[in-house]
Ligand SMILES: Nc1ncnc2c1ncn2[C@@H]1O[C@H](COP(=O)(O)OP(=O)(O)OP(=O)(O)O)[C@@H](O)[C@H]1O
């Protein structure tokens with residue numbers, strides 16, 4: 001039963017998951033999430049940070065409505081239009097980059113698609129097929145595709161994972177600029193604290209599985225404009241909280 005209710009207020013996204021179990025063939029169900037609550041105000045960027053395998057992707061799939069088998073309640077922003085970037089880019093391999101956007105957002109006009117491709121540095125790749133792209137470019141296409149639907153909520157699952165440091169920094173800066181400019185409520189899953197601190201207004205730290213939020217940290221300065229010392233202090237605090245929770249689960 002739903003024994004949790006989300007916080008009220010002006011939250012754009014409100015999540016209160018009592019429990020989420022994964023059914024497994026030939027074994028007991030695996031509890032991925034338990035007592036997980038978070039709220040994100042309209043127009044803010046939140047980062048979900050937690051250890052590998054703790055349930056981050058599971059959480060994003062529930063928020064996206066791709067999996068409805070859980071107890072609890074999730075309230076999405078008004079209109080509830082979602083843009084999602086999966087951990088793997090998942091582009092349609094037999095369609096060009098531009099067609100991947102057109103198919104995801106049939107109501108988008110050609111000028112809008114061209115502008116998005118330009119914003120993400122993809123103008124020269126519009127007619128390429130996904131197989132011709134590097135991982136960094138494929139990630140940018142996946143991001144452009146998610147933005148093409150003009151989402152009320154943008155969900156990003158580890159958008160920078162497996163990119164080398166320079167590419168990750170470049171894409172991180174583009175993501176930060178896009179969410180600042182478009183003011184889309186955004187939830188980013190990552191296991192990388194500096195990435196979370198650079199991108200988010202609010203950071204949700206998760207426990208090991210079954211995941212719940214062990215601490216919520218608000219980033220005081222405007223996103224990306226923290227002093228080095230403030231960013232370091234935040235990172236130290238977050239690491240201590242994650243480490244304490246890891247020990248408690250051992
Ligand atoms: N469809 C599924 N069926 C069974 N178990 C699953 C399923 N999806 C995920 N799990 C299990 O649930 C747990 C949480 O998985 P999830 O992918 O949500 O974690 P994660 O935090 O995103 O991990 P990572 O950091 O590796 O991306 C893991 O133990 C995983 O093996």
Ligand SMILES: [Mg+2]
Pocket residue numbers: 056057058087157
């Ligand atoms: Mg994951």
